[in-house]
Amino acid sequence: MSIARLPTGGLNHNLKRAKVSILLVLGFSDEDKIGTIQPYDDALVITLRIGGYDAKRVIIDQGCAAEIMYHDLYKRMNLKPDDSTLYSSPMVGFEGRVVIPKGQIRLPVQTGSEIVEVDFIVVDVYLPYTAIMARPWLHMLRAVSFTLHQNVKYPSEAEGARCEDLKKVSIRDDPENFFQVGSQLPLQEKEALIEFLKRNIDVFAWNAYEVPRVDAEFICHHLKVNPLITLKKQPPQRLSREHADAIQEEVMKLKQARVIKEMFYLEWLANTVVVKKKSGKWRVCVDFIDLNKACLKDQFPMPKIDQLWMQRLAIIG
Known part of the structure; x- marks a missing residue:
């Protein structure tokens, strides 16, 4: 793990602010990839000191909403069942199986000179990792993790990391x-x-109208409409002159940019909806409520890790 320290030298910046402060920027460079085998696309796995024990194979997962400790590590640390508190909310595993947590325990996690208290949910399932460190721990450290460089950086001083002007x-x-x-x-x-x-x-492209049309041979999206749904035509709505002019202007821009083209659909008809932006300009939308109801829901072939863990941590009521 890498520790990013605040600079100690004096820097004079002509900032248009009442208070002049030294800003710390956490970033990664090619030097941080030294020691890794590239190309690298594996998960970020580290060794972390948890409760005075050097825990190996700890995975860093930014998509997870809670820290998880697996029962194998719990036993290695010589922790007893009485050391954890009750945590009875069931969780759903990757395969859809309901998992009942063994409990919850708060332990100190040391990273360099930084020590923070972390609440771990203890589960008795098999995974090749001993624990999962998630967003709460990263946010407490104000840390930034990067799988490409196999690195975690965090500020080591109280000022913390802020975005550069x-x-x-x-x-x-x-x-x-x-x-x-x-x-x-x-x-x-x-x-x-x-x-x-x-x-x-x-x-x-400085706006949506400068984006060239994507070749359909490269990628094309098809609506998966349920064939059993009855086709629906929305009754036409009367528009004010101002709304009609805004729609005409937007359609002409999109046609000129080749984002849309004129088609005649007699089976499905949807109305346009004009909404005023905060800037005072008009936003032109299309009422696809009926069409959305008719489209079959897509299943993700590779669900993202944050969605999986949110399902895992979901409370079954």
């Missing part, structure tokens, strides 16, 4: 088209970055 850099004559770069970047790096952005300006 950003500076607007206009690329075109239009002030609405700009990039934002870090204000504390060294001058040479900042100039090289801006020059790189200018050389590749053609790959950026």
